[in-house]
Amino acid sequence: MQRLAPALREDNVPLDLISLIKTILAATKEISFRVSQAHLGGLMGSTLDENIQGEVQKQLDVVANELFKDILLESGFVKAISSEEEDTSVAGEEDGKFIVSFDPLDGSSNIDINSLIGTIFSIHEAIPDMAADNPDQFKQAGHKQVCAGYVLYGPSTMLVMTTGSGTHFYVLDRTHGGYLLVERNVQVPADTREFAVNMSNQRFWEKPMQNYITDLVAGEAGPRGEYFNMRWIAAMVGDIHRVLTRGGIFTYPADNKNPDKPYKLRLMYEANPMSFLVEQAGGKAVTSKGPIMEIEPDDIHQRVEVIMGSRNEVDKCLSYYK
Numbered sequence: 001m002q003r004l005a006p007a008l009r010e011d012n013v014p015l016d017l018i019s020l021i022k023t024i025l026a027a028t029k030e031i032s033f034r035v036s037q038a039h040l041g042g043l044m045g046s047t048l049d050e051n052i053q054g055e056v057q058k059q060l061d062v063v064a065n066e067l068f069k070d071i072l073l074e075s076g077f078v079k080a081i082s083s084e085e086e087d088t089s090v091a092g093e094e095d096g097k098f099i100v101s102f103d104p105l106d107g108s109s110n111i112d113i114n115s116l117i118g119t120i121f122s123i124h125e126a127i128p129d130m131a132a133d134n135p136d137q138f139k140q141a142g143h144k145q146v147c148a149g150y151v152l153y154g155p156s157t158m159l160v161m162t163t164g165s166g167t168h169f170y171v172l173d174r175t176h177g178g179y180l181l182v183e184r185n186v187q188v189p190a191d192t193r194e195f196a197v198n199m200s201n202q203r204f205w206e207k208p209m210q211n212y213i214t215d216l217v218a219g220e221a222g223p224r225g226e227y228f229n230m231r232w233i234a235a236m237v238g239d240i241h242r243v244l245t246r247g248g249i250f251t252y253p254a255d256n257k258n259p260d261k262p263y264k265l266r267l268m269y270e271a272n273p274m275s276f277l278v279e280q281a282g283g284k285a286v287t288s289k290g291p292i293m294e295i296e297p298d299d300i301h302q303r304v305e306v307i308m309g310s311r312n313e314v315d316k317c318l319s320y321y322k
């Protein structure tokens with residue numbers, strides 16, 4: 001099995017980007033170890049704090065965020081970082097070539113039940129003439145990402161990453177401490193009979209999404225004439241990993257539960273990197289209004305509607321909005 005750096009060189013990834021990716025992955029190995037220690041490391045449970053978005057922070061959220069922040073800002077490659085757990089962007093080296101956005105711990109509500117969690121990251125090239133402490137440099141659309149990936153802390157620790165030449169799977173080999181390539185150019189099947197959505201919000205969705213899901217649930221007797229299975233891991237990393245592995249449609253639609261907050265998932269830390277991975281694997285990633293990666297961000301903590309996965313099923317879902 002191929003090691004990470006040679007696999008990246010085969011995809012013509014520049015050396016400075018390879019070095020940055022290796023820096024990010026060093027942090028994920030540390031988090032993977034701490035996650036596996038659970039109660040033994042004294043990191044279970046919540047802190048007394050909330051993040052900028054009003055969500056209670058778990059101890060692992062905070063530790064993972066600090067690990068990422070420190071390692072990235074010390075690397076010398078990074079001009080600035082933005083994180084789900086930081087109020088604003090954090091400046092790094094003025095001449096750093098890259099900016100990195102990350103969700104240090106995705107699926108926080110799964111931490112205490114020893115279920116799937118992960119880390120999501122997204123890399124852009126920094127805008128050269130913008131100061132490192134200017135958060136506006138993060139206002140770059142998803143199609144400008146040079147790398148996106150996630151690490152899944154599951155029964156095995158897996159890295160799923162793209163640098164624009166397909167989406168590849170790697171597994172952390174604890175015998176030598178590095179990630180090994182296990183599957184190159186993963187492909188999301190165009191058709192599926194599996195969907196992922198938090199059904200408890202159904203009554204709050206817009207009518208087109210209610211109608212679409214109602215038709216899936218109606219199974220053989222409904223207009224689709226087929227049985228559709230449902231899965232919900234409550235961690236986007238876990239749900240998207242399943243979609244990349246065997247297909248499916250994943251959605252976190254707009255809802256009116258809280259009129260000030262119609263969307264849940266974050267553009268920079270969740271929707272953009274996952275869109276890049278899914279589309280590099282032949283899938284499709286949109287909101288009901290257009291491609292996610294075309295959105296010009298107006299805030300680093302912006303949230304969006306998300307519909308992604310098997311291409312034909314995403315198109316089918318979109319047809320309900322026409």
Ligand SMILES: O=P(O)(O)OC[C@H]1O[C@](O)(COP(=O)(O)O)[C@@H](O)[C@@H]1O
Pocket residue numbers: 055084103105106107108109198234235236237252264
């Ligand atoms: O609470 P719900 O509605 O099941 O939401 C689950 C969604 O929230 C998230 O957990 C948000 O991520 P964080 O844990 O990083 O806040 C997504 O990963 C997941 O898809």
Ligand SMILES: [Mg+2]
Pocket residue numbers: 103105106107236270
């Ligand atoms: Mg998240």
Ligand SMILES: [Mg+2]
Pocket residue numbers: 061084103104105106107108
């Ligand atoms: Mg998180």
